[in-house]
Amino acid sequence: MNDKTLPRRALLKGALGLAAIPVVAAVATAEAQAQAAKPAGGAALPRLDPNSPQAKALAYVHDGSQIDRKAHPNFKPDQKCNNCIHWTGKPTDPWAGCNLFPGRSVAGPGWCRVWAKKP
């Protein structure tokens, strides 16, 4: 290996790495566009991970009956995502979008601390 080979290789590797950035950005954009094209109810959206920081911040759970009642004394058993004002699906949908978790779906029997009765 001569002294000129290594910098050329390093430059080539760097150039290939930079070339990958637009590809990653294009994939992310395509995914965002695909999400925007999903049904209004959000049933086809990826499910919200209850362990994600956003879900934990609002104490979201997939099943409200499993909630820690001492930690959430205001919870009532009839409070469910599918009768919450923020639910974007039909009441019978098992999963649907939530205005507070854009790009994700939440479970019909789910619950979080900002539940508010759908009028």
Ligand code: SF4
């Ligand atoms: S805001 Fe309503 S629909 Fe959204 S996660 Fe909380 S309880 Fe469920």
